[in-house]
Amino acid sequence: MKIGYLVPVIAIMLIVSVSGCIDGFDLSMLGFGGNQPSEVASPDLIVMSDISVPQSLPILAENEFTVMFKIKNMDEETINDVKIKLYDWGICTPIVEEFLPVDVNAGWEGLPDSTKPNYYLRTIGEFYQNSEEVIEFRFESPNNDRLANIPTVCPVKWEINYTSSAKTNDDFTVISKARNDELQKSGTPSQITNQPQFVGIGPVKIIHTFKTPMPAQSNSSISFTLQIFDEGSGIYSQVEAGTMFLKVPVEWVSDDFEEATKACTGTFELLTTETAISGGISSGVTANVIANLQNENGYVVYRNTIPIKLYNRETHKISCRFKAPDLDSQDTPEKTYFLSANITDYSYRITGTKSVRIEPMV
Numbered sequence: 001m002k003i004g005y006l007v008p009v010i011a012i013m014l015i016v017s018v019s020g021c022i023d024g025f026d027l028s029m030l031g032f033g034g035n036q037p038s039e040v041a042s043p044d045l046i047v048m049s050d051i052s053v054p055q056s057l058p059i060l061a062e063n064e065f066t067v068m069f070k071i072k073n074m075d076e077e078t079i080n081d082v083k084i085k086l087y088d089w090g091i092c093t094p095i096v097e098e099f100l101p102v103d104v105n106a107g108w109e110g111l112p113d114s115t116k117p118n119y120y121l122r123t124i125g126e127f128y129q130n131s132e133e134v135i136e137f138r139f140e141s142p143n144n145d146r147l148a149n150i151p152t153v154c155p156v157k158w159e160i161n162y163t164s165s166a167k168t169n170d171d172f173t174v175i176s177k178a179r180n181d182e183l184q185k186s187g188t189p190s191q192i193t194n195q196p197q198f199v200g201i202g203p204v205k206i207i208h209t210f211k212t213p214m215p216a217q218s219n220s221s222i223s224f225t226l227q228i229f230d231e232g233s234g235i236y237s238q239v240e241a242g243t244m245f246l247k248v249p250v251e252w253v254s255d256d257f258e259e260a261t262k263a264c265t266g267t268f269e270l271l272t273t274e275t276a277i278s279g280g281i282s283s284g285v286t287a288n289v290i291a292n293l294q295n296e297n298g299y300v301v302y303r304n305t306i307p308i309k310l311y312n313r314e315t316h317k318i319s320c321r322f323k324a325p326d327l328d329s330q331d332t333p334e335k336t337y338f339l340s341a342n343i344t345d346y347s348y349r350i351t352g353t354k355s356v357r358i359e360p361m362v
Contacts, residue, residue, distance in 0.1 A: 167200035203232020234350035252322035
């Protein structure tokens with residue numbers, strides 16, 4: 001994983017909510033209380049609609065029918081390798097043309113049910129931005145003997161799998177003790193404004209919640225939590241190990257490596273030059289590697305070491321604590337810092353179903 005992949009995204013499109021709700025997702029419930037402005041992009045990347053059977057229902061025995069639906073790419077970018085997987089059809093028989101069986105080399109025609117494919121798969125290599133695809137599953141209904149001359153239902157089930165990334169950007173301002181004292185003595189209110197937290201498009205959302213009021217004073221603690229939510233219509237069960245990254249200013253990080261790597265509770269490791277090469281922190285790493293990372297545009301990167309599970313479509317809160325730099329010694333009145341979090345290449349799954357009633361032929 002290249003650290004360069006983590007370049008912050010400032011401009012985020014498809015903003016649908018500011019300090020409000022998206023599809024039942026109330027930012028104020030996360031402790032924002034209206035004090036943390038947020039711009040949250042749509043949770044929809046791929047949407048499924050218009051599930052139908054164009055033939056007249058019910059379907060008679062020994063007849064063909066089609067289950068069809070639309071999928072649309074809501075993003076402003078192409079989504080690659082979207083997979084449509086048909087995995088259940090009851091006692092009906094799939095008629096596959098564009099869909100491949102799980103074993104593309106198997107000659108499944110005429111084989112007994114026990115040896116036929118478990119599912120069929122179609123891949124859209126490039127699903128272009130704002131484009132639509134019509135997906136059709138064709139089937140043949142069973143004969144009267146297999147129906148035992150009584151009605152039945154074929155439960156047609158499928159899922160859509162695609163890969164995306166979640167991104168969140170935020171800022172935080174630190175003020176020197178000298179400037180803070182000046183403002184208080186003069187009765188002048190601070191001109192610091194809390195800029196919006198930008199939460200990117202897609203079903204998986206990462207939310208920062210600052211516990212330290214802004215602006216923080218020099219040398220004081222900067223405390224916040226991270227929490228991941230699934231706001232889509234599909235299924236996302238966990239953040240896989242090594243796929244979530246937190247990027248913070250190097251000025252916030254302790255010079256003591258042991259203290260620096262424990263900045264976030266039990267979940268993240270500090271990504272060093274050795275970590276980036278070997279995939280893990282090697283023994284004997286000293287605080288000097290932190291200084292070496294100042295060349296990464298002044299930021300250090302943390303990576304999750306274990307999977308982070310979602311329960312009821314959200315994770316537990318991950319607490320992080322850093323230290324505001326000493327702006328007084330730098331003769332700097334105030335300074336705004338940027339931080340970001342992202343989850344790279346997560347897999348998301350949307351499921352669909354259509355029950356088709358089959359009647360025996362008289």
